[in-house]
Amino acid sequence: PTLTFNTIARHQSMMVTTRIASNKSPWLAGCEVGDLHTIPISHGEGRFIASGSLLQRLANNGQIATQYVDLSGRPTMDIRFNPNGSVDAIEGITSPDGRVLGKMGHSERIGDAVCKNVPGNKDQKIFESGVKYFL
Incomplete structure (x- = not known):
């Protein structure tokens, strides 16, 4: 897979x-599949691309892990x-064992x-879940 320049x-x-498309990663253990989160993005090169066969394997x-x-x-x-x-609206993926999570959104923000005037659940519980798993 590749991250490249945004289409615009x-x-x-x-x-x-x-x-949340999958919670098989320990980072997403605090989430349910289907949970929606409102998160900030800030990037110029966040477009995820991959071959059809790789997308199917993922x-x-x-x-x-997550989709727009x-x-x-x-x-x-x-x-x-x-x-x-991003192809297939992919915002985040994990390694095969789930221990590595890569995503474009800034869940730490x-x-x-922060963003008091923007509705939505902003806490993906990524860090809380990671600490529970890795400790």
Whole structure:
């Protein structure tokens, strides 16, 4: 797989909604498949691309962790919701054993005073889940 420039070839910084597609990773143990989270993105080269066979293997192994979704919670290629144009709306993937999580959204940018005017669940419990697993 490759991360490359966004389809619009410029930096994107906004809040997006992602869906938990698999919680087979210890980092996502605090989530349920289908949970939606509103998280910030800020990047110019976050478009995930991969061959069809690799995408199928990732899906079959439960390695597609998170996807960009529309207002109805469906994965989408619509640039308003998938701002970098990632194939299959992929926002995050894991290693085969789930111990490595790579994602474009900034899940660490949460707190009581962060994005107070933006509705949605912003805590993916990634760090809490990781600490529980690795300790």
